[in-house]
Amino acid sequence: MTVDLTRRTLLQLAGATSLAMAAAAAARAEGTPQGGPTYASRTPMRVGMVTLRVKNLDTVADYYRDVIGLTVMERSATAAKLGTSGITLLVLEARPDAAIEPRNAAGLYHTAFLMPTRKDLARWLVHAASHRVKLSGFADHLVSESVYLDDPEGNGIEVYADRDPSQWQWSEGSVKMATDELNIPDLLSLTNTRVPDYAGAPEGLRIGHMHLRVGDLAQAGNFYHGTIGLDPTRSRAGAAFLSSGRYHHHLGMNVWQSQGAGQRDESTTGLAWFSLVMAKPELLAAQEERLRKGGVKVTALAGGLEAVDPWGTRVRLLKV
Numbered sequence: 001m002t003v004d005l006t007r008r009t010l011l012q013l014a015g016a017t018s019l020a021m022a023a024a025a026a027a028r029a030e031g032t033p034q035g036g037p038t039y040a041s042r043t044p045m046r047v048g049m050v051t052l053r054v055k056n057l058d059t060v061a062d063y064y065r066d067v068i069g070l071t072v073m074e075r076s077a078t079a080a081k082l083g084t085s086g087i088t089l090l091v092l093e094a095r096p097d098a099a100i101e102p103r104n105a106a107g108l109y110h111t112a113f114l115m116p117t118r119k120d121l122a123r124w125l126v127h128a129a130s131h132r133v134k135l136s137g138f139a140d141h142l143v144s145e146s147v148y149l150d151d152p153e154g155n156g157i158e159v160y161a162d163r164d165p166s167q168w169q170w171s172e173g174s175v176k177m178a179t180d181e182l183n184i185p186d187l188l189s190l191t192n193t194r195v196p197d198y199a200g201a202p203e204g205l206r207i208g209h210m211h212l213r214v215g216d217l218a219q220a221g222n223f224y225h226g227t228i229g230l231d232p233t234r235s236r237a238g239a240a241f242l243s244s245g246r247y248h249h250h251l252g253m254n255v256w257q258s259q260g261a262g263q264r265d266e267s268t269t270g271l272a273w274f275s276l277v278m279a280k281p282e283l284l285a286a287q288e289e290r291l292r293k294g295g296v297k298v299t300a301l302a303g304g305l306e307a308v309d310p311w312g313t314r315v316r317l318l319k320v
Helices: 007-013 019-032 057-070 117-128 186-190 218-225 281-293
Strands: 045-054 071-075 080-082 087-094 107-115 135-138 145-152 156-163 208-212 231-236 237-243 253-256 271-279 298-301 304-308 314-319
Touching: 007 019, 007 117, 019 135, 045 057, 045 208, 057 071, 057 080, 057 087, 107 117, 107 271, 117 145, 117 156, 117 186, 156 208, 208 218, 208 271, 218 231, 218 237, 218 253, 271 281, 271 304, 281 298, 281 304, 281 314
Parallel strands: 045 087, 107 156, 208 253, 271 314
Antiparallel strands: 045 271, 071 080, 080 087, 107 208, 135 145, 145 156, 231 237, 237 253, 298 304, 304 314
């Protein structure tokens, strides 16, 4: 199959008339060369998996299978488990009677799927274009290159590839990031744009980071930095970014649409919970002590514990 993958086609998919417009859209969506785990997965804490509540289980599961390339590992009338290489990355819970969570509520901004290599991102972009997948933006963030889209129920998605960490620029504990135009021709030079060859998610695909809508940045920082222990890496107007082990960010938080948001309504769709995986068992023990000292309600789970952020988003802290 021949794919029309001109700049014009990609701009049309992103609903933009220029790369600058696409980068602006990516700004609203966002405010390694070898195989094996990427930098994001080699840190003391990393994102593990995400669970979403969805109205139409089949439609959403098919989307993540066909568009992102995840394998459906289990599927029933009430839930679907998807991932790659036997590793669960996404669980969907059927809530057919739920209302769609409003965008001004606290909750999920986007789930960011990290490609193992830049070439994988290029191959995926050809796949998305060949299937006329609607995009919401694309941009160069200096530390990474990103494409943005939404699933059928409006849950935000980022598909991205990191630049080598040696190219990240740090100054006084802050990493330099931007939302510049993505050099699409340079990215696509890595693959054959006329013959799609993205048959499914590569083995090394993982969730590189989560981006949340919160009601107050200071309050969010007290929880995710002061209590959970992620380190600030960057801030900008209305947004903050945190990570473990000097990754550019495992967690983004913004109030662009949700300033002053109250408790989330668990009867709506959207993010149910996400997990942070500890590289060493002693890190989990330290997490539990810090949470309890911070007065955070902790629920014991098999292999870990669960805490709840100030807006009701559940965070599971799990050992490897």
